[in-house]
């Protein structure tokens with residue numbers, strides 16, 4: 309039987325569980341997750357190879373996780389929304405994810421505008437049904453409401469966290485993909501450079517361990533990355549926007565930075581499979597979220613492009629502080 313394949317973007321409001329679903333479908337952690345909205349800032353590819361089962365074809369599904377749809381109010385926010393639109397472009401299918409336990413997200417209208425504007429067929433996925441417990445009957449009116457707003461190809465209730473409903477979702481996904489080529493080698497699960505995944509793991513710990521404004525005002529840049537057969541040496545800078553943020557990130561007698569470093573190191577060691585020597589710095593970059601240039605420099609796809617350009621024209625190499 310033929311291979312079915314295609315690009316599938318996962319879009320939805322902040323915190324709907326998009327990254328949790330990506331990880332659950334791929335079966336490995338490739339996107340960071342936190343209870344805070346706007347955890348994901350870039351589009352993230354997760355590649356899923358499904359072997360042939362009785363009565364269905366084998367498939368390669370290229371999932372694209374995206375930042376939550378919201379009205380942006382900073383350069384960072386605008387960049388995040390540009391990532392959503394770029395993910396939507398050229399997709400064969402959209403998975404529209406909503407939180408079934410919290411359907412009244414104020415960004416829902418904006419989300420539906422995005423879907424209606426695009427020509428991509430869409431499946432609706434109602435996530436977090438584990439939270440409904442005895443109130444599963446609430447699902448039906450919800451489904452009716454969404455059906456009125458858009459002609460979804462399928463509507464599928466799931467729990468990404470508990471991995472419920474994923475088999476059906478996968479089956480529907482494959483049914484709605486065209487016959488096509490294998491876009492990526494079978495052993496590749498993401499397109500993210502390891503360096504970027506490391507920065508994300510550190511940022512995840514900041515998100516999990518700090519509060520209020522700090523998680524949103526933080527970004528991570530890798531300064532040094534050396535991977536040997538037994539030991540990796542990585543140093544990274546956590547950028548924040550104010551002295552007050554820095555004080556919180558460092559913590560009393562360095563306790564916070566130590567806690568972030570310890571947890572991040574454990575996670576990174578698991579990913580790399582070697583011992584890690586991790587060094588973290590905290591720097592203030594006032595209002596970096598408002599700086600279009602700084603936000604662009606953080607984008608690893610842009611960094612790679614610029615490196616390629618730099619190779620072509622050696623004197624145009626200004627990537628040193630990226």
Ligand SMILES: Nc1nc2c(ncn2[C@@H]2O[C@H](COP(=O)(O)OP(=O)(O)O)[C@@H](O)[C@H]2O)c(=O)[nH]1
Pocket residue numbers: 320321322323324325326327328329340341342343344345346347348376435436437438439466467468469470
């Ligand atoms: N109860 C429950 N929580 C979930 C489920 N899926 C995701 N979450 C939680 O929702 C929060 C946001 O998840 P995340 O994947 O980062 O959402 P994203 O912003 O859409 O990528 C995290 O705390 C997840 O653990 C689910 O199926 N059930």
Ligand SMILES: [Mg+2]
Pocket residue numbers: 326327328339340347348374375376
């Ligand atoms: Mg996410």
